[in-house]
Amino acid sequence: MKNWLRTTLVTLFGFSLLSGLLAGCSRDHHADWSADDVAKVRDRIAGKMDLDAAQTQKLDALIAQLQVLRSDIKGTSNDPRAGFATLITGDTFDRNGAQKLLDEKTSALQQDGPQVITALADFYDSLNPDQQRKLRQKLERHKSWFGH
Incomplete structure (x- = not known):
C-alpha cells in the first residue's frame, strides 16, 4: 500500500475513533x-x-464536592461538544484552542481535585470493614466503563 494512502487511512481512522470517544464520553x-x-x-x-x-454526612460532603468539580470542569458551556466542535471548524485543527481547552479542564481538576480526594477519603475511612467490603465488591462487579 502506498505510504500516502496508509497515512490517510490511519488518520481518518484515528479521527473517527477520537470523535466517537469524545461523543460517547460527553453524553x-x-x-x-x-x-x-x-x-x-x-x-x-x-x-x-x-x-x-x-457516614451519611460524609457522603453528602463527597457528593457536594463532586458536583463542584463537575460544574467547574463543565464550565459555562451547556453543550459539551461545542468546545471540541470549534477546534475543527477551520481548514486546520486549532491546536492552540485545543491546548486552551485542555488547560481549562486540567486547571479545574487541579483546583477541585484535592477536596474531592479528601471528601472521598473521609467517607471511605468512616465506613466499617463490612461496609468497605461491600463497596469494593460493588466496584468489582462494575469495573467496566461506569457499569455499562
Whole structure:
C-alpha cells in the first residue's frame, strides 16, 4: 500500500475513533438532576450500605464536592461538544484552542481535585470493614466503563 494512502487511512481512522470517544464520553446523562434526584441516589446508597448519620454526612460532603468539580470542569458551556466542535471548524485543527481547552479542564481538576480526594477519603475511612467490603465488591462487579 502506498505510504500516502496508509497515512490517510490511519488518520481518518484515528479521527473517527477520537470523535466517537469524545461523543460517547460527553453524553451528559445527569445534566438535569434536581436536588430531589441527588437526594434519592444518596438515600439509595445510604440504605444499601447501612450508613449511620455521620457516614451519611460524609457522603453528602463527597457528593457536594463532586458536583463542584463537575460544574467547574463543565464550565459555562451547556453543550459539551461545542468546545471540541470549534477546534475543527477551520481548514486546520486549532491546536492552540485545543491546548486552551485542555488547560481549562486540567486547571479545574487541579483546583477541585484535592477536596474531592479528601471528601472521598473521609467517607471511605468512616465506613466499617463490612461496609468497605461491600463497596469494593460493588466496584468489582462494575469495573467496566461506569457499569455499562
